[in-house]
Each structure stands twice: as structure tokens, then as C-alpha cells.
Amino acid sequence: MxxxxxxxxxxxxxxxxxxxxxxxxxxxxxxxxxxxxxxxxxxxxxxxxxxxxxxxxxxxxxxxxxxxxxxxxxxxxxxxxxxxxxxxxxxxxxxxxxxxxDHTTYGRICVKHFSSYRHFAFYSHTNDPRIHSIIQGFQKVLEDKPSATFDHFIFDPEADFRSELMVLKAWLRNIPKPVLILAGSDMFGNNLIEYCKVLNIDVPGKAAILGIGNSRMICDMKLTSLSSIDMNxxxxxxxxxxxxxxxxxxxxxxxxxxxxxxGRVIERMSTATVPSANQDVVEAARFIHLHFHQKISVDDVVQATSISRRLLEKHFAAECGMGIYQYIMKLRLDEFTEKVMHTKEPIKSIAISLGDDDSKNLSRMFREKYGCSPSSWREANTLDD
Incomplete structure (x- = not known):
């Protein structure tokens, strides 16, 4: 070239x-x-x-x-x-x-990454040509999750703005919660955050919002930063x-x-929680999502809530299917994996950035999950293969 x-x-x-x-x-x-x-x-x-x-x-x-x-x-x-x-x-x-x-993959990405959710939704505008494919992808993947629900709202920017906005607000109030909403773009995701704020719908406690594109400038525009699907x-x-x-x-x-x-979900504040009616579990998960890349302990998480360690660990395990420490390590491994697979950053530097002075722990967990070391994975999956 x-x-x-x-x-x-x-x-x-x-x-x-x-x-x-x-x-x-x-x-x-x-x-x-x-x-x-x-x-x-x-x-x-x-x-x-x-x-x-x-x-x-x-x-x-x-x-x-x-x-x-x-x-x-x-x-x-x-x-x-x-x-x-x-x-x-x-x-x-x-x-x-x-x-x-393949725009049908967005539904699979959402349902897989946010598997603890039962309610999913999609929001976009009529000028988005991917609408049918994205909805089709959600419907297909949720066939294997019969207890889940899916809804969508497609905003018509050519219609009367006030009437369309009233219908959108009614939709946001009435969809089952807690819900994971995929927006057709990062800008649409930021709009949803504002609409929820006006309606006193807690983001991410009641409505976790995910954009598409991972435009860092747009995603970090709001006080509640927007999680997004990176487009590679x-x-x-x-x-x-x-x-x-x-x-x-x-x-x-x-x-x-x-x-x-x-395929990469980059999590920020708009999804920094788990779907639960227990507010202490929600606060614990939110604290973990915001601080898992630092050296935090279970006691640090407990201090972010209003109940004892024993009760929090009991409720957290019941709601999330794993203990608090295991949840912290899961988020760290997910972030470690994404950086190993999609960046050229040195493996040791990635581990240090996640609060782990020794990369061996995360590398061991990576090997257990993927059957090879992070360095071996990189050698077999270089960009120019």
C-alpha cells in the first residue's frame, strides 16, 4: 500500500x-x-x-x-x-x-455478557438500517432463555417530537425492571440516560444502558459514563x-x-450493577464495578453497604451465583482477557493495571478458562494471521 x-x-x-x-x-x-x-x-x-x-x-x-x-x-x-x-x-x-x-450478533453479545438479567430491550431511531437484524438477533438468542422478556422502541425523528417523546417515556416507565437496554448508538444511549434521569429511573439500578460504538468521547460525556460495545x-x-x-x-x-x-463490552457506570431487588447487593456490585481494577478486598465492599459481612455475602451469593471475591476476580479476568485478546499491551502491565502485582494469578485463571497461556493465545491469534 x-x-x-x-x-x-x-x-x-x-x-x-x-x-x-x-x-x-x-x-x-x-x-x-x-x-x-x-x-x-x-x-x-x-x-x-x-x-x-x-x-x-x-x-x-x-x-x-x-x-x-x-x-x-x-x-x-x-x-x-x-x-x-x-x-x-x-x-x-x-x-x-x-x-x-453481522448485526444479529448484538443480541447474543448482550444476553451472554449480561446473563444475570431477565429483561432486555432495544432502543433506536427509524433511520437505523440495522433495526430488523438486531431485533432478530435478540429474539433468536432468547429462545434458549424462556423466562426472559424482550421489548423494543423505535423512535421516529420525523414525527411530532413531543408526542414521540411522551410515548418513549411511557415505554421506559412500563418495561419490566431491572432491564438491560441496548441503544442503537452511543449518542442514543446518552439520550436514554437523560430520559431515565428525568423519570427518576435509576441508572444502572433499574435500567442498565449499553451503547454501540464505544466512542470514548461520547461515552464519557455524562456523569453516568456509558458502557458500550466496541466495534473492533x-x-x-x-x-x-x-x-x-x-x-x-x-x-x-x-x-x-x-x-x-x-464483541467487546466495555463496562462503565451505566451498567455497573447486577439486577437485584436487594439494594445492598446492588450497592456492593456497583462498588465492585467501579473499583475492581484496584486492590479492593471483601471488607472494602462491605463498607460500601449497610449490613454485616455475613449477611452481605449470603445475599450476594444468592443473587449473583457466586461470592464477592469470586465476582471481583471474574470482572478482573474479563478485563484481563479483553486486553490480552484485543491489545498489544504487555501481559504483566495488564495485570498491574488491574491491581495485581503478579501476572501469574490472572494468567493461571486465563489458562484454566481457555486452555492455554495468554502469551500462547497471542502467538496463535496475531492480527496478520
């Missing part, structure tokens, strides 16, 4: 993660004379596909990443020897390699660079679709 053009707006949520993945591939693989440049969607719309081709010729662009529609003559790019990848995952018949996401866009960027590199080395190679598999 020599000169890559990305058609984007800088405010797009995932573009920085994508570019980071591309840059790391280029640097790690020692790609000669790489350049990454950008151009706005508005400018491309004004010059058209012919103008884009001319622009690429003038600036000696080899590869283009952009969101192309069916009515655009993308053959002009190929005819000019320019490799193009379609960023618009909802349009699969443009004849270009595309970035695809760094890895998408890596794969884009890898494929374009292959195409440049072999001009007969036409590329392939890049399958994006979201």
Missing part, C-alpha cells in the same frame, strides 16, 4: 481507530513510502465519480476507502487502476470489496491495509469482503 485516500468526515465515530489500525500495519510490515490522506464526503459529492478519479490521478492515489452507493460508477476507479473498498456495509452489490458486520475498528483498519497491500502486489487479485465481528 503506497498512497491511500479515505473519504470521510473527521467527526465520524470510528475513523480514528481505523486509521490507527492502518498505520500500525504499515509500520509493522515496513510498507515502502506509505501515505494516508483524506477528502470530505461533501467534496466528493460535488465533483462526482469522474472528478474523484481525476483527483486520484493528480495526487497519485493507489487505494480509496469510502462509502459508495449503487448509482455511482465505481468501475471508473477500477478502470484507472485504483483499488477501492466500500465502507457502506449496508450496500453489498456495488462490485467492490466491502466491510460487513482498529482491527478493521489493519485488515483493510493488509488487503490493499496484497492487491497492490498482485494486480489480478480483486480483494475480499472484510468481516467485522463486534
Amino acid at each position: 503506497a498512497r491511500l485516500l479515505i473519504i470521510t468526515e473527521y467527526e465520524e465515530r470510528h475513523i480514528y481507530d481505523v486509521i490507527s489500525g492502518i498505520k500500525d500495519y504499515v509500520l509493522e510490515k515496513n510498507v515502502p513510502d506509505p501515505t494516508i490522506c483524506t477528502i470530505s464526503k461533501g467534496y466528493v459529492a460535488s465533483i462526482g465519480m469522474k472528478g474523484l478519479v481525476e483527483w486520484c490521478r493528480e495526487w497519485k492515489v493507489d487505494c480509496v476507502l469510502g462509502s459508495f452507493s449503487r448509482n455511482e460508477d465505481t468501475d471508473l476507479l477500477a478502470d484507472s487502476g485504483i483499488i477501492a473498498v466500500n465502507w457502506n456495509s449496508m450496500l453489498m452489490d456495488t462490485g467492490l470489496p466491502s466491510i460487513r458486520t 475498528m482498529y482491527k478493521v483498519g489493519w485488515r483493510i491495509a493488509e488487503m490493499m497491500d496484497i492487491c497492490l502486489k498482485n494486480r489480478n487479485f480483486k480483494g475480499y469482503d472484510i468481516i467485522n465481528r463486534p
Whole structure:
């Protein structure tokens, strides 16, 4: 890959993660004379596909990443020897390699990660093209959980705002609680946090809210920070660079679709609890979620509640299916696993960041769960496999 053009707006949520993945591939693989440049969607719309081709010729662009529609003559790019990848995952018949996401997986991710919940819901807007797939995914996975409930609310931004908002508020009041609500985006998730605040619905005690995208700027915008599903866009960027590199080395190679598999739940305050009617258990879980990466003990958790250690441990085990210490270690192992699998941070540094001076304890737990050491897992699952 020599000169890559990305058609984007800088405010797009995932573009920085994508570019980071591309840059790391280029640097790690020692790609000669790489350049990454950008151009706005508005400018491309004004010059058209012919103008884009001319622009690429003038600036000696080899590869283009952009969101192309069916009515655009993308053959002009190929005819000019320019490799193009379609960023618009909802349009699969443009004849270009595309970035695809299986949106039905969101339901599985939510139900698996928040398995202690019985009530689930989904909230989005009518202009979200993934709605049907996400709802279908929830319904499918909950077939194996007959005691669970699922509901959804799809807000119509074109309708009368006040009337739609009144219906939304009624929906929030009436859905069974405690509930895990998946929002169609991080911004929608932040909106839900505000709506719940107005309605005196405790977040996360009564309504735990999860976004999609893990835009750190948006997720940390509220005092109640938003948990979110990470889209693995760094890895998408890596794969884009890898494929374009292959195409440049072999001009007969036409590329392939890049399958994006979201899956990491990044927990923040909006899900920092467990679904329970026992307020002491809720407070204990909230304290653990906020402090599990520090050196906390069971006594520290007890001090965050109003009952004795014996009673708290009894109630906590009954509600959560495990003891307080086991719950702390579960959260630490989950975080340790995510960082091992999705970052290049040294394993010892990850353990230290989770309040463990010795990585051997978490590494042992990782081995027991996955059948191999963290370092062995990384060797077998490198990004360039």
C-alpha cells in the first residue's frame, strides 16, 4: 500500500481507530513510502465519480476507502487502476470489496455478557438500517432463555417530537425492571440516560444502558459514563491495509469482503450493577464495578453497604451465583482477557493495571478458562494471521 485516500468526515465515530489500525500495519510490515490522506464526503459529492478519479490521478492515489452507493460508477476507479473498498456495509452489490458486520450478533453479545438479567430491550431511531437484524438477533438468542422478556422502541425523528417523546417515556416507565437496554448508538444511549434521569429511573439500578460504538468521547460525556460495545475498528483498519497491500502486489487479485465481528463490552457506570431487588447487593456490585481494577478486598465492599459481612455475602451469593471475591476476580479476568485478546499491551502491565502485582494469578485463571497461556493465545491469534 503506497498512497491511500479515505473519504470521510473527521467527526465520524470510528475513523480514528481505523486509521490507527492502518498505520500500525504499515509500520509493522515496513510498507515502502506509505501515505494516508483524506477528502470530505461533501467534496466528493460535488465533483462526482469522474472528478474523484481525476483527483486520484493528480495526487497519485493507489487505494480509496469510502462509502459508495449503487448509482455511482465505481468501475471508473477500477478502470484507472485504483483499488477501492466500500465502507457502506449496508450496500453489498456495488462490485467492490466491502466491510460487513453481522448485526444479529448484538443480541447474543448482550444476553451472554449480561446473563444475570431477565429483561432486555432495544432502543433506536427509524433511520437505523440495522433495526430488523438486531431485533432478530435478540429474539433468536432468547429462545434458549424462556423466562426472559424482550421489548423494543423505535423512535421516529420525523414525527411530532413531543408526542414521540411522551410515548418513549411511557415505554421506559412500563418495561419490566431491572432491564438491560441496548441503544442503537452511543449518542442514543446518552439520550436514554437523560430520559431515565428525568423519570427518576435509576441508572444502572433499574435500567442498565449499553451503547454501540464505544466512542470514548461520547461515552464519557455524562456523569453516568456509558458502557458500550466496541466495534473492533482498529482491527478493521489493519485488515483493510493488509488487503490493499496484497492487491497492490498482485494486480489480478480483486480483494475480499472484510468481516467485522463486534464483541467487546466495555463496562462503565451505566451498567455497573447486577439486577437485584436487594439494594445492598446492588450497592456492593456497583462498588465492585467501579473499583475492581484496584486492590479492593471483601471488607472494602462491605463498607460500601449497610449490613454485616455475613449477611452481605449470603445475599450476594444468592443473587449473583457466586461470592464477592469470586465476582471481583471474574470482572478482573474479563478485563484481563479483553486486553490480552484485543491489545498489544504487555501481559504483566495488564495485570498491574488491574491491581495485581503478579501476572501469574490472572494468567493461571486465563489458562484454566481457555486452555492455554495468554502469551500462547497471542502467538496463535496475531492480527496478520
